[in-house]
Amino acid sequence: MRLIRCVGAIVVDQDARILLVRRGRPPGAGLWSLPGGRVEPGETDEQALRRELREETGLDVTAGPLAGTVQRPGPGGVTYDIHDYLAAFTAGPLVPGDDAADARWWPLADLVRLPLTDGLAEALGEWGITGPRS
Numbered sequence: 539m540r541l542i543r544c545v546g547a548i549v550v551d552q553d554a555r556i557l558l559v560r561r562g563r564p565p566g567a568g569l570w571s572l573p574g575g576r577v578e579p580g581e582t583d584e585q586a587l588r589r590e591l592r593e594e595t596g597l598d599v600t601a602g603p604l605a606g607t608v609q610r611p612g613p614g615g616v617t618y619d620i621h622d623y624l625a626a627f628t629a630g631p632l633v634p635g636d637d638a639a640d641a642r643w644w645p646l647a648d649l650v651r652l653p654l655t656d657g658l659a660e661a662l663g664e665w666g667i668t669g670p671r672s
Contacts, residue, residue, distance in 0.1 A: 540616045541609075545587045546574030547625040548605050548667055549597075555643040556667070557627070559594050561655070562639035565612060571655040572622060573638065583621055591625070595641045596633035599625040606665045608657060622661070 549557040558570045573594040577586040584601040591599045602624035610618045634641040644652065646668045649659055662668045 541619045542612065542616050543577045543583075544575060544618050544620045545577055545583050545590065546572035546620055546622040547587055547591055547599060547601075548572060548622055548662070548665075549591075549599060549625045549627055550646070550667065551627060551643060553643075554646050556646055556649070556662075557595065557597070557632075558642060558644055558652070559634065559638035560640040560642075561637065563637045565610075566655045568639070568653065569655045570644075570652045571658060573641070574620070574622070575637075583623065587623055587625060592630075593636040594634065594638040595630075596635060597630040598628045600628055601625050605667065606661060608661055610656070622665075 557573060559573045560570050561567050573591055574587065575590040577583060587601045588599060591597055605622045605624050608620050610620060612618050632641055649668060
């Protein structure tokens with residue numbers, strides 16, 4: 539199994555809204571997910587998280603503690619080893635970019651009605667971000 543290390547950001551604002559991006563490309567094209575992506579060679583998780591957030595949302599964030607880790611199958615037999623961190627928004631206008639077709643702040647209560655990437659709602663529930671998806 540070939541693991542590809544990735545990071546994701548769980549950014550929840552003071553109004554209990556979570557930052558999500560709608561994927562513009564596979565895997566997960568059209569589905570809402572946490573912003574994030576691959577860790578490039580020589581980058582720390584924190585550097586990758588900040589870079590990916592800027593590329594996908596236009597926002598600057600401060601990385602916080604690790605919320606949890608998941609593994610998801612990828613194309614060509616790879617496995618994405620995703621490390622999701624709590625993060626705090628610090629600056630910037632919200633503008634979707636890179637492979638994000640859209641980027642929005644969603645009330646946590648709205649997650650049950652959104653088409654999310656596989657396992658996202660369950661992971662957020664297990665990590666105490668929101669309740670499990672019904």
